[in-house]
Amino acid sequence: MTAPSRRSDNSARAQTSLPALGIALVLLTVVTGLGVAMADTAIAGADRAPDERRVAAAIADRLVAADGPLAARSNVLNKSRVDGFDRSALKRSAPPASEYAVSVELADEEIASSGTVHSGTRISRLVVVESLETRTLTPDLATTAAVTLPRRSAQATVTIDPPAGTTVWTVRANDRVVLHNRSGLNGSYEVPLVPYETTELRFQRAGRLEPGNVTIGYDAPRSTKETLVVTVDA
Amino acid sequence: MRRAQLPLSLVEVALGTVLILGVALGFALGTPAPDRQGPQLDAYASDTAALLANDPPRHDGATRLQEVVANPEAFDREQDALSNRVARILPENVLFRVETPHGAVGTPTPQGVSTGTATVPTGRGSVRIIVWYA
Numbered sequence A: 001m002t003a004p005s006r007r008s009d010n011s012a013r014a015q016t017s018l019p020a021l022g023i024a025l026v027l028l029t030v031v032t033g034l035g036v037a038m039a040d041t042a043i044a045g046a047d048r049a050p051d052e053r054r055v056a057a058a059i060a061d062r063l064v065a066a067d068g069p070l071a072a073r074s075n076v077l078n079k080s081r082v083d084g085f086d087r088s089a090l091k092r093s094a095p096p097a098s099e100y101a102v103s104v105e106l107a108d109e110e111i112a113s114s115g116t117v118h119s120g121t122r123i124s125r126l127v128v129v130e131s132l133e134t135r136t137l138t139p140d141l142a143t144t145a146a147v148t149l150p151r152r153s154a155q156a157t158v159t160i161d162p163p164a165g166t167t168v169w170t171v172r173a174n175d176r177v178v179l180h181n182r183s184g185l186n187g188s189y190e191v192p193l194v195p196y197e198t199t200e201l202r203f204q205r206a207g208r209l210e211p212g213n214v215t216i217g218y219d220a221p222r223s224t225k226e227t228l229v230v231t232v233d234a
Numbered sequence B: 001m002r003r004a005q006l007p008l009s010l011v012e013v014a015l016g017t018v019l020i021l022g023v024a025l026g027f028a029l030g031t032p033a034p035d036r037q038g039p040q041l042d043a044y045a046s047d048t049a050a051l052l053a054n055d056p057p058r059h060d061g062a063t064r065l066q067e068v069v070a071n072p073e074a075f076d077r078e079q080d081a082l083s084n085r086v087a088r089i090l091p092e093n094v095l096f097r098v099e100t101p102h103g104a105v106g107t108p109t110p111q112g113v114s115t116g117t118a119t120v121p122t123g124r125g126s127v128r129i130i131v132w133y134a
Helices: A006-009 A018-046 A048-063 A079-084 A089-094 B009-028 B038-054 B065-067 B072-089
Strands: A071-073 A074-080 A103-107 A109-114 A121-131 A134-136 A147-148 A153-162 A167-173 A176-181 A189-193 A201-205 A214-219 A222-233 B093-102 B104-105 B115-122 B125-133
Touching: A018 B009, A048 A103, A048 A222, A048 B038, A074 A079, A074 A222, A079 A121, A089 A109, A121 B038, A134 B093, A153 A167, A153 A201, A167 A189, A167 B038, A176 A189, B038 B065, B038 B072, B038 B093, B038 B115, B038 B125, B065 B072, B065 B125, B072 B104
Parallel strands: A074 A121
Antiparallel strands: A071 A074, A103 A109, A103 A222, A121 A222, A134 A214, A147 A201, A153 A189, A153 A214, A167 A176, A167 A201, B093 B104, B093 B125, B115 B125
16 A cells, blocks of 8 residues: 555545455355354354253153163062063153153163154163062071072072971071971971071081982072163254 | 545445344354264163162172272272273273272263263262263
8 A cells, every 4th residue: 555546646536446345245244144154054063952952861860760661679670670661661761752862772682662663863861771589598507507699699498398307496697597496397487588698598407418308499580781872863 | 524434335345244244143152062972872872870770799798899899999990890891891983981989990081072971979979971972
């Protein structure tokens, strides 16, 4: 802008030239358009499909909760409850399932769904599936009076069938008397145990016990680690 | 006096451009990017904590979590098993760090990645589980 414009030579005031005005308008329009496009992209990017995500997270939370429809404890699912879970149970325990297409998968296998899910939002939760199984232990009590259960269990079934001349009076679980009969125990008994400690069963007796005279059935839950996936398609 | 004149419309267009670009930049930088990994990672961390709190211990104590924080010797003895267990609980593409009052196991936490954390209070202090995508 060192050279003076020719028009200002003659007039007292600077004049806005028409081409400059035209260029200015075009530039401003282009910039406005760009700005609006940018703002639109920013807002579209900030839209996080909150409904899908919220519903998926809430249903997944509900399914793994300790008081949920599937769980035995927090994050531990009960196999038989999982097997019995279906569409109506899903709708009952998760009301949003009636409005959205929700699919629940466990170990890559769909266990319940309320509608077909094409894409949608997924939430995965880590769970352990526990199936109850009862195992039987036949301890050799000929030389020792005590047997330790290999697994922690909430209860055990003790079956005592003493040979003639032998009397079993008392059964203790970790020094706590669980069964007692002065005239001798004979038969099958349910014994409640503490599941948070390793249990040693001690038999107080007079006479010999052969292997097979005492059998103990205890819960041996078999647990497998799985992934629970909840997919919600709005 | 002879002076060079800048066309007024060019001044206006410059000002207008700055103004509009300023507003647009506000939109572009002002809205945070949605954190899509955070909720899933938080869920992984809290699930890991719940599973450890449910696991039977290897030696003594009521749960594995309690066993690990019982004392420094127990932590030294159990840290490899704890690390294996947590690695087995989590999916393969997730790395973890478990911080206990007696030390930490797992990969050192990197800077600048999206992480999920869960803190579990125990009788001997709190255990913090941090997970992130590898």
